[in-house]
Amino acid sequence: MGRWLAGRLMKELGLVSCQQPTHRYKRGGHEHVAIPNHLERQFAVTEPNQVWCGDVTYIWTGKRWAYLAVVLDLFARKPVGWAMSFSPDSRLTMKALEMAWGNPW
Known part of the structure; x- marks a missing residue:
């Protein structure tokens, strides 16, 4: 089945393709x-x-990407600081480091 036939059949049946944007x-x-x-x-x-x-990792929020930066203490294997932002820049990582610096356990 070609893509045009598949598209026409989907249109006739009222089906819509829902693909996540890359x-x-x-x-x-x-x-x-x-x-x-x-x-x-x-x-x-x-x-x-x-x-x-x-x-730093990215999370799809349903409308746009959000970025999460986490600082882990390797002894406890637990986060000591974190920050979220809509842009993966140095401010994001600095906020996570500042939280970790203020909260060492």
Whole structure:
């Protein structure tokens, strides 16, 4: 069945295709190639607040993408700071770090 026939049959039956729009990342600026790897994949931490790590992820809210930045304490494996925004910029990560800095456990 060709796409035109499928479209005509769907129109006759009153069916509508509901496809999610694809998420397009914005191109970042200059990549920093010479960033040192201080952890060397050694994630065994003996005390709280020795090592924090972070991640930024995106969440579809139904109308637009929202971005969540989280700072984790590797000892407890729990978040110590987080922030949400509609733009994945440095302000988002700074808000998460500021919350973590004010709430170390």
